[in-house]
Amino acid sequence: MGILRKIFGGPAAVQQLPTGTVTVDRQGHVVTSTVTSAVSLSLLQAVGREVLELFREARAAQMPLAEISLHFGSLRITARELRGGAIIFLFPETAMSRTPTPARP
């Protein structure tokens, strides 16, 4: 058993997709988050920075956007611009269970 574990390692860990809401300031620092602490802060910051870059690049292209949604196979990231920063909603999503768009304030 010990040898097999050494060769194949332990059971494969299933990574949980992040769920919740994150707000980031204009520098991309996480201000508030409802995402479980199992998801690293650096990952949330990386998401925040990429989203802010999308908004910034859109402004530079004379196409300012108030909201952006990235739809992946198993996750939807919806971000709204918030005074230079952003509020980001993370929704795990399967093909069979689409999640609704959060209501506009």
Add this chain to the structure above:
Amino acid sequence: METRHKILILDDDTDWLSLCREQLGALPSRPEILTANNAKRALALLETEEIRLLISDLKMPRIDGLQMIAIVRRRFPATRTVVLSGLEDEEYRSRAYALGVDLFWLKAEMQRNSKLFSECIESLLGQADRESDTGFRGVQSKSLMDIIQMESLSRTSTVLRVTHGPLVAKLWMQDGELTDAECEGARGEAAFQRLLAWRTGTFENLPAEPGRERTIHKPVNALLLESAQSMDESANPSTAPESVESNLHRKTMWKLAQLTREGAEFVVAVPLAGGEPEALGTQSVAAFGEWTQRAAAIARRLGERLEAGPLSHIAGQSLERNIVLLVRGERAFLVGWPAEDPESLPEKSRKLVASWES
């Protein structure tokens, strides 16, 4: 004594089952309607009853509709299968047809065209009658030209519904003659020529519409010959400058027509590996092209880092307009729309991009 066919409806929504029971119970052949609200119960009924037709939902707990169809096609090959789903994603339609279902209907479409749906079901039950002793059926892999020729030779009266990704076209045939065609907003011969340019897709036969106004008067073979010549010319284009210019002009006009018909403001297509963007409807080609490339790269990075699966699309909204970004093969497409209902835009963008690429 005339036997009553048995139809089994599988859906986890009991209200929907009652609605279907009522509608299908009123078919002229008065079939016996059985219902099941889970796959286990449906399989038990299939084991004990002689079911002619299974109508299944896709989104269900435990065993979903596609799994159910796969099981039924393997274990009960004589049972006709119909998918009746609320899932509008064309991917499900393609997957269902790939499994060999006879029909795929959306629930909303079924409610809008309940008469046509009933006719389709009645027609399937009738076919089951005729083919009970002899004949083959299965997934076909024929070119569209072959299918049309076969329908023409057998002097069929039918409406051929052809699906290519998100695009849908229809051909009306009466006694083997092609009478009308609709494809990507075009009608008549132009639609037929456009349709034949599609390389892949699925098709289904709907009941004939003898009262349909005739717009095509040429024989099918003449039209197929013209299309073959036209496709040969496209595959081996003449290098004469006038011919190249004329081809380019024709393609641009077609794309513009598509853009206008769908109501989009602009389309920008950019090679992901870098290169000149191609655009219609905007002056900001370079800026939009650059944003499209950057956004596709950001989405790829995010998707990999979060292990979130392949990118379906990016949607953006502002006060003035909505945008949808799609990645198709080696190119990314940015489609601009007026500020309207954003829910329908990904599907409309997919159609536009599919048409743009075909």
